């Protein structure tokens with residue numbers, strides 16, 4: 001009986017040790033994943049659902065950008081990207097390139113003027 005409980009104890013110890021190892025591996029994977037990808041949220045001025053499509057589409061098929069979602073209520077975009085493949089500033093430039101001001105890059109007046117009437121958001125002053 002004493003022997004049996006010792007074997008059981010050993011089994012438990014082994015099982016516990018094994019579990020810890022798996023957890024450590026999982027943590028390692030998470031670290032690797034976050035090192036590869038970065039998620040940022042920043043201001044992008046705009047109005048409506050059409051703006052949302054234009055803003056998000058400006059980052060479609062852009063190398064290094066995994067996902068982009070613009071919140072039309074908060075006027076904030078959340079972008080997940082690989083910093084090794086694209087710089088954050090280039091993401092701002094892509095968005096400004098289709099006519100939308102971000103908190104870092106202002107769109108060209110011509111591009112802004114080319115937006116649909118309902119999409120001509122109130123531009124931030126200055127900059």
Ligand SMILES: [Cu+2]
Pocket residue numbers: 046047048049050051052118119120
């Ligand atoms: Cu719009």
